[in-house]
């Protein structure tokens with residue numbers, strides 16, 4: 001499952017820190033970037049690699065919102081629901097996206113393309129309302145701009 | 159207000175890109191050369207003390223004084239951690255500094271490390287800031303290539319490595335000991351203090367944690383002098399501050415100003431006033447943990463002391479502006495939902511308190527509140543303050559108390575009318 005090349009990359013991450021365990025979150029990020037989520041097998045592999053128990057790694061991974069312990073869609077759509085975004089239509093944007101995608105926040109579209117998730121303040125409140133698609137910020141969102149974004153996703157994956 | 163920008167001066171340079179070459183072409187790394195070639199580490203610390211620089215991460219603690227707590231000759235490595243976790247709701251200035259002027263942060267990190275004797279520093283960047291992390295890593299790589307990091311920096315005997323570390327989504331990792339736990343590969347649960355990080359921080363070694371904006375000030379203090387810096391703004395809140403203004407204003411954005419600016423000038427002159435010519439109702443002046451202010455407070459100056467005297471705090475410099483259509487019960491529901499979600503769960507008062515605050519505010523907002531709920535909220539807040547491992551619990555309680563203090567009638571109206579007079583969440 002884990003190639004020699006990936007292993008070498010992890011060795012380089014570990015070497016940056018005085019204590020091996022510090023590389024845990026960077027490694028989980030790297031695994032997730034490839035597989036989309038952290039499967040039980042991946043958790044077990046990382047645990048063995050860092051001399052930790054799988055339960056320990058699981059407990060760390062479950063603490064962080066960005067680490068997925070369940071399979072997710074090809075694309076991650078984060079929408080901010082904190083105060084500054086809500087003041088400028090963030091909830092309307094969320095309702096629009098839910099209707100458009102036919103799912104509720106926290107769910108994945110049946111075709112496995114998009115997982116929609118509510119997020120706390122994303123640090124872009126000056127350009128509210130804000131969403132992040134696969135880690136990229138899209139600011140001052142309107143229903144029309146959100147539709148255009150989803151349309152682009154669909155045409156890219158077609 | 160006529161004011162010469164410092165931290166965001168780069169925005170006035172046409173076509174500026176924030177790369178190594180651009181930074182060097184505009185005076186970058188000259189402060190580092192000045193320090194390494196002509197100042198002892200203790201002189202750098204002295205200059206920072208004299209400048210009066212206070213932390214921009216939230217607590218406003220004097221930076222040079224914090225450095226002074228690092229024991230001399232502790233026989234252990236000393237660490238510096240740059241806190242780029244920026245997640246206090248309303249705050250978006252560190253992301254800008256990291257993305258647009260990463261070398262200014264990095265030069266600040268290097269200067270701080272020289273002063274406190276650190277040989278390996280960590281730059282913790284919030285997980286959601288993917289572009290910021292890329293920009294910061296690029297800056298670090300370029301600094302190594304040009305001899306500003308690594309062995310014998312600029313021909314001196316000073317060596318330094320800087321490691322970029324990405325978080326993974328947890329507000330509590332902005333709290334400095336939660337951040338250290340996270341950096342050690344653990345759940346980001348804050349540690350009981352003492353011991354403070356200066357004594358036993360990262361890997362139980364002496365550690366300084368400083369905010370991105372705090373560190374970005376250092377090159378200017380070293381290059382232009384502590385006295386020049388100390389003359390900017392009020393005597394106890396010196397230097398420039400980045401105010402992140404959001405909400406119902408015409409021109410939201412980051413504004414770099416001295417802390418002698420009034421709240422009125424910031425909202426009505428800088429940020430262009432309230433959208434749609436509506437009336438101002440409420441302002442959160444220092445991030446969502448800070449108590450709310452109203453029209454009567456508009457002449458307060460934005461320094462740490464004056465905001466405290468007005469019953470709030472400077473916090474992270476995030477100014478959230480709300481117009482007269484905003485329902486303060488709904489605001490309370492959103493703010494308490496956030497703290498409930500972000501409580502790390504170690505302390506009963508915080509774990510249970512944030513859950514109850516959210517539950518009670520939710521039912522009042524949705525027309526199911528009872529008159530007793532108002533006192534219940536105040537009781538809960540009272541129990542949450544001053545008793546926990548970190549101050550997230552206080553940060554969750556203080557704003558709610560302030561909404562009740564300034565807008566009690568609005569809460570009572572929700573209870574009386576069994577509905578939100580502002581039309582509920584659907585109105586947003």
Ligand SMILES: Cc1cc2nc3c(=O)[nH]c(=O)nc-3n(C[C@H](O)[C@H](O)[C@H](O)COP(=O)(O)O)c2cc1C
Nearest residue numbers: 213214215216241243244245332333334368369372
């Ligand atoms: C719940 C909580 C969250 C915090 N979040 C941040 C943050 O996102 N960024 C930050 O710089 N400081 C944050 N702080 C403050 C840090 O604990 C610490 O005081 C700061 O990083 C020190 O740097 P400074 O002295 O340069 O301000 C937070 C504090 C608390 C209690």
Ligand code: SF4
Nearest residue numbers: 502504505508546548
């Ligand atoms: S106060 Fe809350 S966030 Fe802070 S340590 Fe206790 S439970 Fe965790």
Ligand code: FES
Nearest residue numbers: 080085121122125
């Ligand atoms: S409140 Fe949405 S980005 Fe800050």
